[in-house]
Amino acid sequence: MRYVVYFIIILIFWLLITFSLSLSNIIVGAAVALLTTLLFGKYSLESNVKIIQPQRYFWFIVYLFIFLWEVIKANFDVAYRVIHPALPIKPGIVRVPLEIKSDIARTMLANSITMTPGTITMDIVGDEIFVHWIYVQSDNPEVYAEKVSGRFEKYIKKIFE
Amino acid sequence: MMVYIMCFILFMVGLYGVLTRRNLIKIVIGFSIMEFSCFLFLALIGYIENGLAPILKEGMKNPVYVDPLPQAMVLTAIVIGLATTAMLLAIAIRIYKKYGTFDIRKVNELKG
Amino acid sequence: MELTPALYIIVPLLGAFLIPVIGHFVKGFQKVLTVLITLFLVVYNIWFFVTGFDAPVVTKVGGWEAVNDVPIAIYLVYDGLSAFILLTICLIAFLSAFYAVGYIKRFTAENNFYALLCLMIAGMNGVVLSGDIFNIYVFLEIAVIASYALVAFGTEKQELEASFKYQVLGGIASILILFAVALLYWQTQTLNLADISVILQEGTQTTALIFTEVLLIVGFGLKAAMIPFHAWLPDAHSSAPSPISAMLSGVLIKAVGIYALLRLFFNIFVITYEVSLVITILGALSMVVGVLLAIGQWDLKRLLAYHSISQMGYVIIGVGIGMLIIQRDGNMTIAALAIAGGLFHMINHALFKGLLFLDAGAIEFMAGTRNLRNLGGLARYMPVTSSTSLGASMAISGIPPFNGFFSKLLIIIAAVRGEFYLLAALAVFVNFVTLGSFMKFMRYAFYNSDKSKAKLKTDRLPFTMKFSMITMVILCVLMSLMIIPYFREIMLTPAVDVLVNTSEYATKLIGL
């Protein structure tokens, strides 16, 4: 099942790149997808079957808006800190405990945090994620965990788990 | 004209690196810089102001192409340069294994 | 199927890529295939020599025909000069490969050795056949990259160091050549040698053209190890395995260095006084300084390597005298004589220097050392090696029944008749120093007091090594026959004609 899904994903990407539906193109695309599946199938994601479940797409779209809103907010925040003459920064590294379990979800969370201005994910160790933050607002773990990852985490859990 | 002079300066930078550095890896880097100055020169030769990429498309009237031949030459030369660089690095690593150093002053078994 | 020069490149390339595929599974395949390929090349070469010789044989790669007399395809040109040098390459390659079958057993990774050897042969054949300046660069790089790897084949300290030095200097030479190719393309908008020649014969000497010529002299001079650019040669040639030393010293520096210089400066550029003077001076310098540097050497192969520089000097002054005479519109017969002497010395040097390196390999194979101080009295244990070395030493120092005498004689006669008395005197002087140097070699290696009895590793040489050495010494004697007009007409004269009639190369090719 996992390999079939991988094959279909690759074929769809092929058609998107070439953007033509002629017969020769589809045949070559199928051959390419077959080769890719044979060589890279065993290194592909273990749980890619989840891609065919439609409710995940709904949550993904919701998540996109939330993420955009967060990015815009953080942009203004960082811009304010850069422009302000007193340079009100307080950089530090915080250790955020994770609730989500699957690796791909953790990766996505880490990438989302990195893409938000002001925070950069450094590493995932065990059940904790290390984040460099431009302004550490509090040293209470529950508060900063909510600030850094709380809003993303529940949606990512719905998308990827 | 300025770009040609810059190209020549790049060549000289590479030559300086090859001649004066004592570290084998730095010599290889200088060598690569020399090679790339040469590739840049080749690519510049074929360039025409406001020239198009040399690809045939429908509905083109009297197109001004850049000369594709130097580009093919550059590609070939890049492949050769890659082979040379890989070979140099492989030998450098082997030298490190035998002599325990990248310093060219200590790699002097052969004399005379 | 008609004769095509493309086979000279296809066959060794096929061999080079078949060996890693099949040799991985079938034991002994690589040796048989390499020997067969080189043997095929020799036979094909002789066949070609006999049949297709009146006009240059041209293969247009891809079958693109010329439009309005402007060549489009990549040309492979087989004319007198190419034929002559191809014969040298294939002959030495066959004998070296056959020698290597017995010699190379002490190394691992035989597959890689033979594959690289085939690749080097293909590259050199390509340089000689190519009628397109960029392809000369490409094939040259194929040949020299294979030789970089082969020099480092032993992967001991000295081999690696020599290979690194060789790569840095050879790489700089390649970059200079590429620069010159770019400059030539910039000025002429074409890469085909014949086409470039036509355009340059009409035009005038510009500064850019002179700069190009300087770059080409320095680049190919580095490849040919003329004296100010010789630093890599003694290290590289003495560190390589012996059959490869024979190939490098016997053929590679000629095919990628001297041949390219000859082709470019005779047939493509207009011969100017400055260029011919510079080439002659470089040749004379190589001849004298090389032999003086060789005097103090005690490492057998280093001594031979320095003599290579010196003997290449003879080739270059022969050709340089020819250039000077052609440039001042002197007597064409004297020019032809000088060039014939140079070319004749080229094939002679390939034979006797190849043989000497193979002998050095045999000595190393049995005695385990190359240092002349630790050798001595080997004549009793190695009759074949000592007698072949004697023959080769006599050939290189110009003693009559051997080929070296005749080629040096031709060069000296041409120098005297062309009124270059200093060069003639230098050539004679260098010959005497060479003689002394090789007397030292023979004495310390073979006839001195017996020091090496206890240290001999094995007591007999493999058959293949003996066969190659004996064949080469016979060829050394037979090559003297080329002085006889009948043989000279077959082999030497077409090559000389290509060089003497400088503009004929372009006029013959451009109409095809």
Add this chain to the structure above:
Amino acid sequence: MNGMSLIVKKVTQLMSGLIFMYGLYIITHGHLTPGGGFAGGAIVAGAFILLILAFGSKVISLRTEKSQTSITESLALLIVIILAGAGLFFGSYVFFNNYLPEGEVGELISAGVIPLYNIFVGMEVSAALLTIFLGLVIYKEEVAS
């Protein structure tokens, strides 16, 4: 050589197949768009190199892989030469002849033997780059140990 962190591994799992597919796209469309055997082959090799870098040498045994890639490389070059030399026997008896039907300009399957050259050159370039990479990695491990 150990692998990299979890994030790199997961992203590699997501992307390597797509990179490989993109390389094949560049190779197979070499006669229609810019690119071709060399560029595509470099991308294909990049996909494999990414995989090896991310997962480390424990997943992939370097030495067997290296002997395989060097055999692949020789095989691909052999096929290119045979394809080129076959021109000596078909049609007009010239080296590197384009002896297959050329088809219509702009179609995927057209231009005679050029797509075949592209495919095998791509195979050779990817195998060669991978061989160089693996060779250097193996040397490094030898030196380190």
